[in-house]
Each structure stands twice: as C-alpha cells, then as structure tokens.
Amino acid sequence: MHEITDMRELAAAARCDRGPSSPYLEKLERHGFVVMEPEGPEQMPLEDIMAPLGDPASYRFGTQLIQEQRADTDNSQFRTGAIPMHVDAHLNANAVSYMGWECLEAPYEGGETLIASSAAFFAAAPDDLVGTLRGIEIEYWSRVSGFYAERPGGNPVVAPIQVDPVTGADALCVGVDFPADPSRNFGAAVVGYGKERSLELFERLAQVLSRPEVVYAHRWRAGQVLLMDNRRVLHGRAAYPADSPRKLRRISVS
Template sequence: MEIVPLGPGFAAELRGVTLEDVASDDAAYAAVRAAFEEHSVLVFRGQDVTDEIQLAFSRRFGPPEVTKVGSQGTGSHFVILSTIGPDGKVVPADHRLSLRARANQLWHTDSSFKRVPALASVLSARIIPARGGETEYVSTRVAFERLDPALRNKLQNSFAWHDYAHSRSQIAPDLASPEERAALPPQCWRMVWTNPVNGRGAIYLASHAYAVEGMEAAAGKKLIDELMEAATAAGTSYLHPWREGDVVMWDNRATMHRGRPWPAHEPRLMVRTTISATAADGVDTMHSPSTQAAE
C-alpha cells in the first residue's frame, strides 16, 4: 500500500488497496486503520463500490450508525445525499432536499448532535456534477496544535453544547422537523477529543455547536466562533474534487468538512455510511459529567 500525502499536515490518498481488501483481509485493515489514525482523511480512488462493499468496509472500523429520522435512508445504515426527486429530476432550489444540501455546506463534523458521536464517515460518489460539488476538509487536530498553550489547556476541560436544530436553523427556521427535534436533543461534549492511539488532541466543534457549558451565552458563542475561524483559516484545508469511483473516509474526532456548491440544475448522488465511536475511540471521556448524571 502506498500513502500519498494530499493536504497541509493531514489527508492522504491510499494506493494499491481496495475497500474489498480491507473488508476481507486483516493485514489490509491494520494498514488502513494506522493510516486513518495518522492522516485523518483517506482517499480511495477507482473503487468498484456498491452498498454491500461500502457497508462491509465500514463494519471493520466499528458499528455502523442507523440513519436518523427525517433523512433519506432512515432506518438503514445509509445516508442518501441527493437532490434527485422521485421523478428522477433535480428538485428546485427551495425544495427540502436542496435546503439540506445547503446545510451540509456549513463546516461540521458528523453526528456531534447524537447521544453516540461518530468515529468516522465513509462517502462514495455515485453521481457527480461536471463541475463543483467538492468536499472540503480541515484538520481540527492541526488547528489545536496551532493554538496558544494557555488556550489549549483551557479547552481540555471545557464542554460545548451541540444541537442539530441549531445548525439547520441557519438555513431555514423549520428545516429540522418536529420529529428530528424530538429524536435529537442537545448534547454536551468535551471541546478537545484526545486520540487514544497517538495521544494527539483535536478541537471538537461544528456548526451544530451553539453554547459553552458554564459560560455566558455571548462569551460562549464568541469562543466557538473564534475557534471555528482558527480551524478553517485560509490555506489550511484539503479540497477533494470528486471523480467517479472515489471513496473518502474521514475521522470525525479530528476534522471538520463542508460540501461546496455545484450548478443547481445538475444532479448529485452520494452515499454515506457513518461509524459510531466506542470506548476504544475515546468517547467515554467526552461527555460532560453533568449531562452524564442527567442521563
């Protein structure tokens, strides 16, 4: 397996290995898992991907999430990211599917609004536009290491509240349905996630974050905004231009990402599997003690 660096201090393309190899071979899985821990974003090109292969690959890294209520793919292990309606045509710009695609253009990490956050996401390109529609990534691990040491120490014992409805309200007030709001109450997570394999910390934030535990609302929002700005500063991202057969896997503990716009009349279909974090991934140290007691 060849590892080709792509981004500024993170992200790599893996050559000479397929999703099927990882699903069926222990040595291939061990090599890819080590690359995942080191590089955070992994690109696999030229994959002959199917739902079955993608799910088998994902299961090697941990339990796959069941897709939440209100999403395309609800109840399965697949999140369908599409702006193609039931009639096979691209939906208009004010359609709910288009608005949800716009919400994914906010910087975020997947599933920080859930009771069990995500270790990793695996996204495969099924139908891609002729131009645009890239996915952009930043390393919140590299961003954390750039911070002033005093701020790093402060963040180690700070907690932020995450809410799915908060991020969706930035696009449209009712984009999160009543069913989604009921199923996805706010969650409070530590603002630094330390990787148990290599001991490196990463800022754990997203567009879902709206408040800091124990801080006045305005001060907490200011801190969140400043950290988001620092993590997404110009020149720190890897922009992935999709090709047919691409699969990208990323570490939700150590990155944020966002989709980029594409021509509104062009179809785009992507399929995502999301792998839940477990105690081995450090999730047991992430919850605020007050919220653990409440649960």
C-alpha cells in the same frame, strides 16, 4: 516516521486504491482519514470497506443515506449551501466512530468536502485560543425534527477538547455555529457565554479551520470513497450551484 500536521502534505499521504488489497485501514489509523481512488478492475463495495470498522449506525432513514439535493427540506444535508466544520457525534442520536462516503455523481463546481485534522488544528491554533477551549463546554442541538432519533437525555454538552483514541493527543471535537444561519441543520452555544461571545469564539475557530495548512478541500469525482475517523477529524462542505448534481452514498458505523 514523523507526524504530518500540514494538511497539504497529509492529503497527499492519505490516498490509496479501492481494490481488495488496499492499505486503507493502515492509512486511516495513521492519518484519521483516507481517500480511496477507483483504480484497477476490482473495486470493493462501500459496505465491505466499512465492515471492519464497526456496526452500521441505524437512523430513521436506515443504515445508508443518499446525500443529494432535495426539494422542500429543512435539512442542510439535502440543500446546496455550505455546512460549517463539525463532528457528527454531537449532532445526532447515535455514537459515530467512522463515516464513509462513496461518490455516485460529482458536481461540476463546488461541493467539496472539507476535512481538518486535530493535529493540524493544534499545530496552527494560537495558544490563547487553545487555553480558552480547555476551560469551556459547548451545548449542541439539532434543528431537524423527525429526521434523527430524539435524544432522551436532552441536548449534549461536550468539552471541545477530547483525547485522540489512537495517539492519546488532544482531539478537537466541536461543531462551529458561525456565522448565524437560521436554516442551519444544528445550533451550538458555549455554556455560560452570551450569544455574541459564543459567536466570537466560533468565528476564531472558523478562521483557524480555514487555513490551508489546517483544512483540505476534497473535490469529488465519481467512484471515489472517502473515510473519516469522526473522533479525530472535523468535516464540512463547500456550497455548490443548484444546477450541479452532487450525489454521495454514506454509511456511518459506531
């Protein structure tokens, strides 16, 4: 079976039901993410779906998180603006391998979860951009004090190209800090680059990651579950209106 590198095809292939006999583990391994539809009379709880994938990651909020709009917060997870493409492992205190979201309430407009696979990115990215990525490291930091456990070793500095743990191919592991946003949940800078040069690189990354063959915009409906391998795909979020409820329950495992 040939590898699917166009997200328009991949998004259709990476779907299954949410029942006890669902082939979600096979699809997750093959594609790096899977959408589980609420079909049939029996639905697996999110906890049972995540159990074969590892132990729940524990943060200061516990092992489960309700992602919805909250007043007076500096955390972009609880606001309605867009969140740029990223992987979670660089941005919080725990190693994160898999993430699972269950939709409790879907917005009437916007709020799509954006997903880009490494395979799709490398199939579309210009050679000179990939060459640049192979020669740099990126420093990351969180702007949300007191929400995540502090990193005792300081800010992580990570090469943007890692190894896909399933295929052995290249995996894109970045957080795109573009455009500059003082309210953003995190920050990033290329080591040795000035601010403008860093932003130029992030802008090029964002342009590739916005192509229809690279990114899938998942429009939520209640009862769906979305699983991602954080080591193999990037994710982000589209903005949504302040009067449009969006409520997801999330469990991450390490």
